[in-house]
Amino acid sequence: MPALPHAASTRAVASPGRRGFWMVLMLSLAACATATPPSSAPARAPMDAVLAQATGETGYLGAVALVADHGTVVYRGTFGHADLQGRQRLREDAIFRIYSMTKPVTSVAALMLVEEGRLQLDAPVATYLPAFAGLRRLDGGSVEAHVLVPVQRPLTVRHLLTHTAGFATGGDDIRVATALLQAQAPEDAPDLAGYADRVARAPLATEPGTRFRYDGVNTEILARVIEVASGQPFDAFLRTRILLPLRMDDTGFDVPAAQRGRIMPLTTRDAQGRRKLADTPSAREPGVRLRAYTSGAGGLYSTAADYLRFARMLAEGGVLDGVRLLREDTVAMMMSDQLGRFDPPVPAPEPGEGFGLGGYVVTDPATSARPGSRGQFGWSGAASTYFTIDRERGLVILLMSQHLPSGDAPALPKIATPFYRAVYEAVTP
Template sequence: MSTATSLGFSPERLQRIERFLQERYLEPGRLPCAQLLVARRGELAYQTSLGKLDLERETPLPSDAVFRIYSMTKPVTSVALMSLVEEGRIALNDPVTRYIPAWEKLGVYASGQTGNFHTTPLAAPMQVVDLLRHTAGLTYGFQEQTPVDAAYRQLKLEHMFGGYDLEGFVDALAELPLEFTPGEAWNYSVATDVVGYLVQTVAGKPLDEVLRERIFEPLKMVDTGFFVREDQRPRFASCYQAKAGGGLELQEPADRSPFLSPPTLLSGGGGLVSTAADYLRFCNMLLRGGELDGARILSPSTVRLMRVNHLPGGRDLTELSRSLFSESTNAGVGFGLGFAVAFEPHRTLLPSSAGEFYWGGMASTGFWIDPVEQVTAVFMTQLMPSSSTQVRRDMRTLVYQALTDPQA
């Protein structure tokens, strides 16, 4: 069994991580909990589990705690779609209207409000790749920047529980304009939920079944799914919100969470719950070129295709983004097929490697995969919004300062 030292990490420097999390985040009440797993070449080098599963009951955080991972669902759904691409059942340059004919009439917003929108024709068709890289012209209601995202909020498009199912969700989008012609800009959006609809449509079975059969069961991700099973409830974390004046307030108690029941909308963009250990297996599969412990999910060439910058013109997010919000640092960062890609890592002002790919979730969870140093890391907590702290950036710094034998 490998040790941290044999994997190129300094045990003494790794100790800084726990001390930092305690002093900077947990003791001052800035985070309810923190869990970090770090692996190199697929072997676990470091793990820590701190804080409380539930602050009100003072329940210690178990190592197998179950978390809402929100947008960390996106890479999983994207991998499922790419497995169908490998089978020749869908292609990245296919027009989306081939699978959603009702979208033939979509136009770009010109003026007006909900119920009275005026649009102009698309200058280019929306392709499947636009959905994967968030250049489709869709948006999120929480952006609160345009009349289009106001319509998303009014229709409650992103509500997973008690609202639309995937078919109804896609039908509702057919009645709304796009923010821009596909390929012209980057905007963080419900695009990956539409990817989930494509997966479900092409595979001919519900999205949850596709993810279970193609990803979760082969990778032995036993705690990942669209709701919290009965046996998982004692391990399910409560979710908190940062208060304006400091401190935390309960945002969603674990014992009264809608995640305790199956959702109406199988959200490929934000619907999964998981554990750090499960998600690390997913990351290690991608690090190894699509295979883990004999389970082949994707080919190495497909993973390589996913983890390069696909933004038009090779630009980064500072040049192309119209988004109020994203789970990445924009400078030197592009977007691949399901996650951010650092192609000029020095511009992020973080220690990392060219080609590193990563993303995060609304409750401040995050992961990264460094194919140069062969490092994978998963960070879990439950604090909304993710912009409340810079803990995920801090974890990058703390992990890499402990890597004293690069490329060992």
């Protein structure tokens, strides 16, 4: 295990002055009473301080964080509570709705099929889903009277993985196309086959491969492609090919009744900024499926320990504890920017960032808002779950909470970037 230097931790918290340093350190140590015992309190101080402050009375209900350095867990912290009344301490084995952190898992499933020759990245989606043959896109007009034209290039599997398919996924500039997609109500479908058929009936908003528009539609269609290419239901493929081999025992599309007491409450804020239970089916009945269909875009529950195993598999080149899911070159491709491959290149979503096959990729650390190295890869979930993999530094950082933003109140400050910065300050290069 690499050293976590005292000097790095004191630099991170000493800026308010000596009195401020001791106040933050005392706060950190108090918070660690709810966490796993610290191996070195001063070295933990930057990370502990971020999480202790974030999980105060007006902040997040709780959080679990894990950091692995070259495969060794060098930090584990559990802060806050597992109930709105503040009676139960949050446990490290808490179960979270990981929402969009499901997408990288779905992407790995697709890439496994690519390696096996059962799926091709640049094959038309219509090869697997005939309903997508003869796609058209919107070319003006209104919902009631609109003009459709044939697409000039086929929609491919790579477009699904890179969110460049051209689906109407919201935005003022594509309101008509979005309304036409919403009229098909794909999220009301009972299964992925029905979801895909409904999406195929709506026009695209833009030509495939011309614009990055992040949305779950891309990944839901990818999940259906996986079903067809593998000959298995999507959840069965994930379970037998990814979750069981990686021993992700607490990860799935629903939670067994006996384990539902471990699920962290899903909170939001009211107009006065007070925490309350979110108004979603899984908040009211924790453990139920998030969608009727097995959502490859956002349907999984998981734990910090389980997802760390998945992230470590990617960080270690597609293999974990002797179990190989992907080849090293496939992982390298997954974690490389794909937007520049298109002709012409698709504009990047953020400064210093591109997008790989299922997650963001840091292309320029000097201009990216995220701390880390070139090639860093990761993603997040809507309810405040985050992970990042820095293969150059050998780091995997995982941070899990359960809070949904609300339009009725100012959003809570996001905690991933401050926590990531604290990790880089504490861990020796």
